[in-house]
Amino acid sequence: MSATETVKADLEARFPALAGGAIRASRERRLWIETSREIFADVFRHLVKDLGFTNLCTITGLDEGADLGFIYHLAADNGVMANVKVRCPKGQSIRTVTELFPGAAIYEREVEDLLGAQVDGLGPGPRYPLPDDWPQGEHPLLKDWKQKKPADETAAAKGDTPRE
Amino acid sequence: MSDHEKIMQVPVGPQHPALKEPESFMVDLRGEKIDAVRMRFGYNHRGIEKGCEQRSFTQDLYLVERICGICSYAHSTAFVQAVEEIAGLEIPRRALYIRTIVAELERIHSHLLWLGVAGHEIGFDTLLMYTWRDREQVMILLAQLTGNRVNYGLNTIGGVRRDITAEQIPSILKVVDLLEERTKYYIELAQTEETLRQRLANVGVLTREDALSLGAVGPTARASGVDRDTRRDDPYGAYGEVSFKVVTAQSCDVFGRTVVRLGELLEAYAIIRQLVKNIPDGPVLVKAPRRIPAGEAVSRYEAPRGEDVHYVRGNGTEKPERVKVRAPTLANSQAVAKMLEDGYLADLPIVIAAIDPCFSCTDRMIAVKGNGESRAMTWDEVSRYGVQFYKARGIDFSRVRLREGPAA
Numbered sequence: 001m002s003a004t005e006t007v008k009a010d011l012e013a014r015f016p017a018l019a020g021g022a023i024r025a026s027r028e029r030r031l032w033i034e035t036s037r038e039i040f041a042d043v044f045r046h047l048v049k050d051l052g053f054t055n056l057c058t059i060t061g062l063d064e065g066a067d068l069g070f071i072y073h074l075a076a077d078n079g080v081m082a083n084v085k086v087r088c089p090k091g092q093s094i095r096t097v098t099e100l101f102p103g104a105a106i107y108e109r110e111v112e113d114l115l116g117a118q119v120d121g122l123g124p125g126p127r128y129p130l131p132d133d134w135p136q137g138e139h140p141l142l143k144d145w146k147q148k149k150p151a152d153e154t155a156a157a158k159g160d161t162p163r164e
Numbered sequence: 165m166s167d168h169e170k171i172m173q174v175p176v177g178p179q180h181p182a183l184k185e186p187e188s189f190m191v192d193l194r195g196e197k198i199d200a201v202r203m204r205f206g207y208n209h210r211g212i213e214k215g216c217e218q219r220s221f222t223q224d225l226y227l228v229e230r231i232c233g234i235c236s237y238a239h240s241t242a243f244v245q246a247v248e249e250i251a252g253l254e255i256p257r258r259a260l261y262i263r264t265i266v267a268e269l270e271r272i273h274s275h276l277l278w279l280g281v282a283g284h285e286i287g288f289d290t291l292l293m294y295t296w297r298d299r300e301q302v303m304i305l306l307a308q309l310t311g312n313r314v315n316y317g318l319n320t321i322g323g324v325r326r327d328i329t330a331e332q333i334p335s336i337l338k339v340v341d342l343l344e345e346r347t348k349y350y351i352e353l354a355q356t357e358e359t360l361r362q363r364l365a366n367v368g369v370l371t372r373e374d375a376l377s378l379g380a381v382g383p384t385a386r387a388s389g390v391d392r393d394t395r396r397d398d399p400y401g402a403y404g405e406v407s408f409k410v411v412t413a414q415s416c417d418v419f420g421r422t423v424v425r426l427g428e429l430l431e432a433y434a435i436i437r438q439l440v441k442n443i444p445d446g447p448v449l450v451k452a453p454r455r456i457p458a459g460e461a462v463s464r465y466e467a468p469r470g471e472d473v474h475y476v477r478g479n480g481t482e483k484p485e486r487v488k489v490r491a492p493t494l495a496n497s498q499a500v501a502k503m504l505e506d507g508y509l510a511d512l513p514i515v516i517a518a519i520d521p522c523f524s525c526t527d528r529m530i531a532v533k534g535n536g537e538s539r540a541m542t543w544d545e546v547s548r549y550g551v552q553f554y555k556a557r558g559i560d561f562s563r564v565r566l567r568e569g570p571a572a
Contacts, residue, residue, distance in 0.1 A: 026461065027249070029398055055392070056379060057464070057473045058490035073462055073473060073490075077391075079398035083462060103379035103498040106205070107490075114213075129206030140214055 031082045040086040052076045056101045061111035063143045093118035114141040201501040216487035236315045238467035244319045246463035246476035259323035259448040264401040268432045273302045274468035275425045278520045285514040305339045323449035344433045364419035368503040368515035380499040382470020387413045387420035394466040406438045418518040
């Protein structure tokens with residue numbers, strides 16, 4: 001049994017909710033795991049603490065209509081990647097993973113800024129990556145987001161500065 | 165409270181002493197020592213992920229290549245691998261070999277560039293001059309192979325756009341031989357030059373535990389004893405068909421990061437020799453569909469600075485539904501605050517530079533005349549111009565014997 005299949009079998013045995021198609025191996029070393037919000041934290045912790053997925057590559061945020069989708073790209077030292085997906089209705093919050101990965105803070109701030117996600121338990125800190133004076137409620141990676149023209153149509157707002 | 169117990173806040177950046185890119189570090193100083201650092205990123209956010217959703221997959225390939233001016237090929241390859249996986253394309257082996265050769269040449273130019281920058285940050289400008297002179301050889305070679313010094317435009321969905329000809333193989337090997345000899349000299353320098361070791365040892369310490377918990381990648385992590393390298397752990401391109409060592413160091417400091425990069429240079433030369441020797445014949449491209457089927461893939465690539473991760477989701481149209489990029493500097497930036505804590509303010513430039521944050525060096529020289537007309541200079545003209553510029557100021561390079569490189 002390959003390392004990828006071992007992880008899949010272990011998860012299916014431990015979490016009955018994941019049996020029956022929630023785990024897909026798209027190719028060798030690539031697992032996609034669809035979890036519900038209820039079991040996400042347990043599945044995530046089990047992967048990190050017991051199955052050796054000690055590297056969180058990044059978090060991808062997705063606009064999926066009424067929901068926001070999150071993919072936690074976990075990697076183990078043997079090259080297997082477990083991409084754990086969870087969905088959350090817009091306006092509700094997900095729980096931080098910084099207890100397990102302190103370095104994940106920057107990825108969580110990124111989904112907060114670009115998709116309007118709310119992450120519970122994320123400590124204070126500067127926003128990332130949008131500017132401090134970015135208008136509230138504007139999240140550029142949402143599918144229905146449109147760039148607004150600056151109200152002030154001065155030369156500076158249009159990007160033209162007069163030559164000296 | 166005496167003066168040295170007071171905390172003084174020093175803003176470093178966004179316009180930065182060590183970087184050409186804007187990043188902000190708010191440093192709390194106690195005397196000469198750093199108490200804490202608060203970082204603010206995002207000044208260079210250009211909305212490329214959103215831009216990708218509005219363009220076709222082929223256009224995106226050229227857009228993502230422009231994420232970085234140094235490891236542009238890393239982003240291009242990471243993206244194209246993900247798209248090819250979604251489309252289910254079987255890439256010809258010769259194309260994979262060519263991609264891997266160019267990837268290692270890019271690593272060589274990036275590491276030599278870093279070595280020069282590191283030398284400059286510690287006041288060792290001779291090292292900067294030497295390494296950047298050597299780096300020119302690999303830049304010229306890349307321009308010969310791909311048509312460009314950076315942003316090669318070599319990848320396309322389904323393979324590569326240019327083959328490597330039999331006539332080009334000797335010039336690749338010639339550059340590899342020359343640079344290997346030079347790298348061995350730099351390694352000897354690092355081992356014997358006491359000032360270099362003393363300046364870099366125990367500076368910017370990042371323990372193995374911190375490297376792991378903060379998600380450090382690449383040479384930064386490997387210098388803290390983290391034995392991870394995507395080329396070996398999750399092979400792509402032709403890395404599964406070559407043998408190489410993953411270089412690590414246990415010293416957890418800037419000196420270790422230097423040792424790791426120097427060791428990786430030697431490995432890169434060995435990898436290129438194997439690839440050039442065993443490159444299979446055959447096509448370099450398969451036809452790719454304009455519409456990429458619905459699906460998703462995540463691609464990992466060991467860029468010179470560490471792991472580059474691209475996630476791509478297709479929705480069955482010509483444009484992707486989502487493209488997500490995690491460049492290695494973002495992963496390593498988390499570790500920088502830790503490295504700086506309890507160190508001296510004077511070490512800040514080299515500690516930040518030691519993670520090798522990206523900046524662009526893509527300029528070609530343009531001669532601008534007074535009347536507003538402009539024209540591009542050839543390389544010969546540029547080097548003649550340089551020699552004459554210094555000659556007019558009393559510095560004569562004509563007696564310096566330049567080592568012969570590949571014909572430009």
